[in-house]
Amino acid sequence: MTDFATRAEAATAAMREVFPATPLARNDYLSDRFGADVWLKREDLTPVRSYKLRGAFNAMRKLAGGRVACASAGNHAQGVAWMCRHLGVDGVIFMPVTTPGQKIDKTRLFGGDRVEVRLTGDFFDATLAAAQAFCAESGAHFLSPFDDDDVIEGQGSVAVEILQQMETLPDLIVVPVGGGGLSAGMLAYFRACGKVPDIRYVEPSGGASLTAALARGEPVTLDSLDNFVDGAAVARIGARTFDILRQVPPQHVLRVPENRICITIQELLNTEGIVLEPAGALSIDALRDLGPEIEGRRVVCVATGGNFDFERLPDVKERAMRYAGLKKYYVIRMPQRPGALRDFLDLLGPDDNIARFEYLKKSARNFGSVLIGIESSAPQAFARLEARMEESGLPARDLTADPLVSELVV
Structure with missing residues (x-):
């Protein structure tokens, strides 16, 4: 050994x-x-x-004294904060300004009066740089979330x-x-x-x-x-x-x-x-x-x-349903005439459910674009729906697997 x-x-x-x-x-x-x-x-x-508590404990118990600092938006921050209060060590924890309030509150709760939380930077790189600069100026010990013996x-x-x-x-x-x-x-x-x-x-x-x-x-x-x-x-x-x-x-x-x-x-x-x-x-x-x-x-x-x-x-x-093939998003060119929506609804199967519908009507056009999100009970249902839409002359573009478009509209 x-x-x-x-x-x-x-x-x-x-x-x-x-x-x-x-x-x-x-x-x-x-x-x-x-x-x-x-x-x-x-x-x-x-x-x-x-598990982040383990590394924070082992590193901090070996310190000869002084403050510690870290940069984190999650578990490392909470582990360091908890150990600061338990070991009686003062800590400064840098977190991005965009960190959810729930995580900020938990970090402060775990650290109590032993921890100061500083919200710095919109992205983690800026937060990390601020923490490292603070350590260089103050002599505080920087505690890496992983790259530390x-x-x-x-x-x-x-x-x-x-x-x-x-x-x-x-x-x-x-x-x-x-x-x-x-x-x-x-x-x-x-x-x-x-x-x-x-x-x-x-x-x-x-x-x-x-x-x-x-x-x-x-x-x-x-x-x-x-x-x-x-x-x-x-x-x-x-x-x-x-x-x-x-x-x-x-x-x-x-x-x-x-x-x-x-x-x-x-x-x-x-x-x-x-x-x-x-x-x-x-x-x-x-x-x-x-x-x-x-x-x-x-x-x-x-x-x-x-x-x-x-x-x-x-x-x-949402992510789970899309990966399982139980939810899809389409853009459909729908004719601008009375009854067009009714005709489309008739194409849906018994287990198809409309989860999102946005219809942008253009008065100067004969067709309008519809963004529609559909949930169903089985992936096979979408193949049948797409076949019915094609037969009915309603061309549809599947956006589900398009990461850029999906990010913008979903």
């Missing part, structure tokens, strides 16, 4: 004075669905509802607990990847103690920074980033974390579509009563892609967080 394993185990033991180990429990619903023995490591059940060591406590909670090593562990702190910490611990299970790493399709780094052989900055999975959407994986992950086989890194994650969020909420944020559902959603590979095997999925803002629920439902 190497020094990293010893330190990670010491960090885990120290955490027990602050918060209990998170549950590792078999999930019957997922096990039956995928024909596997599926267990969930419930990091959504820490005091701040994410002590943070990586603290996140490795998830792996320590899994081995403590299971009688035998699981056949497969599925872990999300953002900046790489959690995945690097877990892999480093397994290597250090000589017990390395099969591991799959999961990234959101719009933020696949590990995939890009493995292809280049070094961290690279993504040209574009989809921020929907905000807890794991990182444009550039950490340098320290990639040093640990650089030997990961590229075929062991899965990329899952953001909209499909929404289906998983809904299913877990409706069937299990488990509330997960998009990043927290990443590893569970990846089970869909693993398929026969996991049949009959013991699989541990790390559910990394449950800080879900329910104001996002309509967006989650």
Whole structure:
């Protein structure tokens, strides 16, 4: 056993004075669905509802004193704030001006009078620059959300607990990847103690920074980033974390579509009563892609967080329906004559429901454009509807898969 394993185990033991180990429990619903023995490591059940508390604790307990500062719009901010109050450390937390009020309020609640929240910049890059400038001027310790040796060591406590909670090593562990702190910490611990299970790493399709780094052989900055999975959407994986992950086989890194994650969020909420944020559902959603590979095997999925803002629920439902093929948007050229709308309504099937309708009447034209959103009970219903529209001379353009147009009109 190497020094990293010893330190990670010491960090885990120290955490027990602050918060209990998170549950590792078999999930019957997922096990039956995928024909596997599926267990969930419930990091959504820490005091701040994410694993970020671990790295913040380990890094901050080693400080000789003074203030800490960080830049975050989510779980890292809350983990640092909670630890500031618990350890009696003063902290300054920089958050973008655009951060939802719910997250700002929770950060202030966790930190109490030990934390000052500063809202700076519309985008995270500006917020990060402000935090780093503050540290350079004041001498405060900047606490990275992932690219820090002590943070990586603290996140490795998830792996320590899994081995403590299971009688035998699981056949497969599925872990999300953002900046790489959690995945690097877990892999480093397994290597250090000589017990390395099969591991799959999961990234959101719009933020696949590990995939890009493995292809280049070094961290690279993504040209574009989809921020929907905000807890794991990182444009550039950490340098320290990639040093640990650089030997990961590229075929062991899965990329899952953001909209499909929404289906998983809904299913877990409706069937299990488990509330997960998009990043927290990443590893569970990846089970869909693993398929026969996991049949009959013991699989541990790390559910990394449950800080879900329910104001996002309509967006989650919308994305889930579109990915499942149960909702589509069309632009239709409709003749400007009495009864034209009635004729169109007659084309709808018994399970078709109009969810959106905008009719822009142009008095100087013979035809007007209609934006229409339709929900149905099965994807096949849309093929039948499109065939009926074509036969009736109502040309329709499907906007559902057009990301630019969809963003503007949906």
